[in-house]
Amino acid sequence: MARKKSLDEGPEPREQILACASRLFYQRGFGETSIRDIAEAVGISSSTLYHHFANKQEVLHAIVSRFMTDFVDATVPTLRDTTLSPTERIRRTVRRHIEFSDDNRPALLVGNPIRYALDPAQREHGIKLQTAYHDAVRDTIAEGNRVGEFRVPDVSITTMALLDMLNGIREWFSPRGTLTRDQVIDHYTAITLAILTPAEGCATAS
Amino acid sequence: MARKKSLDEGPEPREQILACASRLFYQRGFGETSIRDIAEAVGISSSTLYHHFANKQEVLHAIVSRFMTDFVDATVPTLRDTTLSPTERIRRTVRRHIEFSDDNRPALLVGNPIRYALDPAQREHGIKLQTAYHDAVRDTIAEGNRVGEFRVPDVSITTMALLDMLNGIREWFSPRGTLTRDQVIDHYTAITLAILTPAEGCATAS
Structure with a gap:
């Protein structure tokens, strides 16, 4: 699932992803949160999210x-x-x-x-x-x-x-x-x- | 999957199941341990195990x-x-x-x-x-x-x-x-x- 980072993406989406993911993991649990849930909460597509993180575990680690x-x-x-x-x-x-x-x-x-x-x-x-x-x-x-x-x-x-x-x-x-x-x-x-x-x-x- | 307890089963298999399951959960994790793994460790069939516990969560709770x-x-x-x-x-x-x-x-x-x-x-x-x-x-x-x-x-x-x-x-x-x-x-x-x-x-x- 890992894709290369797109050059025109600034750091901001990354921050938003971490903030939304951390809230979702906290509220629902890691197992019950999908990459798609995180992308929806940020208001981006799952494929944009994959520009930043190869998988859910990388989001957690960040x-x-x-x-x-x-x-x-x-x-x-x-x-x-x-x-x-x-x-x-x-x-x-x-x-x-x-x-x-x-x-x-x-x-x-x-x-x-x-x-x-x-x-x-x-x-x-x-x-x-x-x-x-x-x-x-x-x-x-x-x-x-x-x-x-x-x-x-x-x-x-x-x-x-x-x-x-x-x-x-x-x-x-x-x-x-x-x-x-x-x-x-x-x-x-x-x-x-x-x-x-x-x-x-x-x-x-x- | 829940079945009725068989009348000719004593309390002993139950104890053995709990001891083996607790060791497996400890060593491998709950998610990575199946009912079949527990049954094998005890030396009984999965269906015998189901006489005692409806599912893995019940084993954990016990x-x-x-x-x-x-x-x-x-x-x-x-x-x-x-x-x-x-x-x-x-x-x-x-x-x-x-x-x-x-x-x-x-x-x-x-x-x-x-x-x-x-x-x-x-x-x-x-x-x-x-x-x-x-x-x-x-x-x-x-x-x-x-x-x-x-x-x-x-x-x-x-x-x-x-x-x-x-x-x-x-x-x-x-x-x-x-x-x-x-x-x-x-x-x-x-x-x-x-x-x-x-x-x-x-x-x-x-």
């Missing part, structure tokens, strides 16, 4: 890559900013992580586990981006330990716990729920700092 | 229900056991949650988001079981607050954070990794207690 790249750009520079204290870097990252996930809900494809539809090479690309973020969080926690701001017994496992906790929010947070997004951010910031600075007697209690 | 029911049975009585302190109940639940998820990996269908293949009524049944566990954790944290063992500013949000953190483990924990399961349990117990008993100055720091 959406996931874009999201992950933007997420890394939004977080890693702060985590690597040595002019800020580790506490401040983590504090800003908790906020950024929650805000970004909430703002990009369709691209994050909540509830639609369609990332599994990616092929191994496409998945690997996503994993590399995830790793960049993960490593930056881990290094910041390690630095906080070194400078005495944090007291984390195992930096790697605390990093996993923290990221799983933050990633879970998108599955249940609703702007129409009882808590505002800022309240969620404040609570998660407090929880994060409690994890990073456990009361002396607590982390070692058995 | 696996998920069994797992969730067993999980609730393994955790909720401890969480509701008022002869134990809230701290002790949470401590045992963290261990149970991690051990149970690890022991039932195929049934948990790690990495295969096939629970989405369930129909709404089947999913709702699973959600009811999840809620029983969630509510028992939340009530235990609330009680810990009341008796002064915990200092949690928002019980509901802390419950979500804690469960997301514990549920995340199954995605990355490997028995062949650098940490043993007991080490993971010890670290997560310490992290959990740090969340439930934040240092006074910490939860309110801004």
Whole structure:
């Protein structure tokens, strides 16, 4: 089905395709959305869509890559900013992580586990981006330990716990729920700092 | 395809079907496993399998229900056991949650988001079981607050954070990794207690 890109097509249709596809995948699921559905939503023919993407999986990969790249750009520079204290870097990252996930809900494809539809090479690309973020969080926690701001017994496992906790929010947070997004951010910031600075007697209690 | 259950079939083939199907779904994915594959793995004919389950989705639902029911049975009585302190109940639940998820990996269908293949009524049944566990954790944290063992500013949000953190483990924990399961349990117990008993100055720091 792959065709060559036509030279007179600008970047705009590509953007529209990604926006419409991401909304359809989010609403209906990846399996239930056809190339034709996407083309109709954009208002182009299926053959025009095939100028841009060889198949539905490529559309999915473009959406996931874009999201992950933007997420890394939004977080890693702060985590690597040595002019800020580790506490401040983590504090800003908790906020950024929650805000970004909430703002990009369709691209994050909540509830639609369609990332599994990616092929191994496409998945690997996503994993590399995830790793960049993960490593930056881990290094910041390690630095906080070194400078005495944090007291984390195992930096790697605390990093996993923290990221799983933050990633879970998108599955249940609703702007129409009882808590505002800022309240969620404040609570998660407090929880994060409690994890990073456990009361002396607590982390070692058995 | 649904047929009546034959009277001379005991419960054993049913157990074998669930065990084989859960392993196949785990290894190959739900979509890539046919009723015939399951029957072959059990060593029965497809028509015998249809005596027990009307279709593949019913097999999936039986696996998920069994797992969730067993999980609730393994955790909720401890969480509701008022002869134990809230701290002790949470401590045992963290261990149970991690051990149970690890022991039932195929049934948990790690990495295969096939629970989405369930129909709404089947999913709702699973959600009811999840809620029983969630509510028992939340009530235990609330009680810990009341008796002064915990200092949690928002019980509901802390419950979500804690469960997301514990549920995340199954995605990355490997028995062949650098940490043993007991080490993971010890670290997560310490992290959990740090969340439930934040240092006074910490939860309110801004």
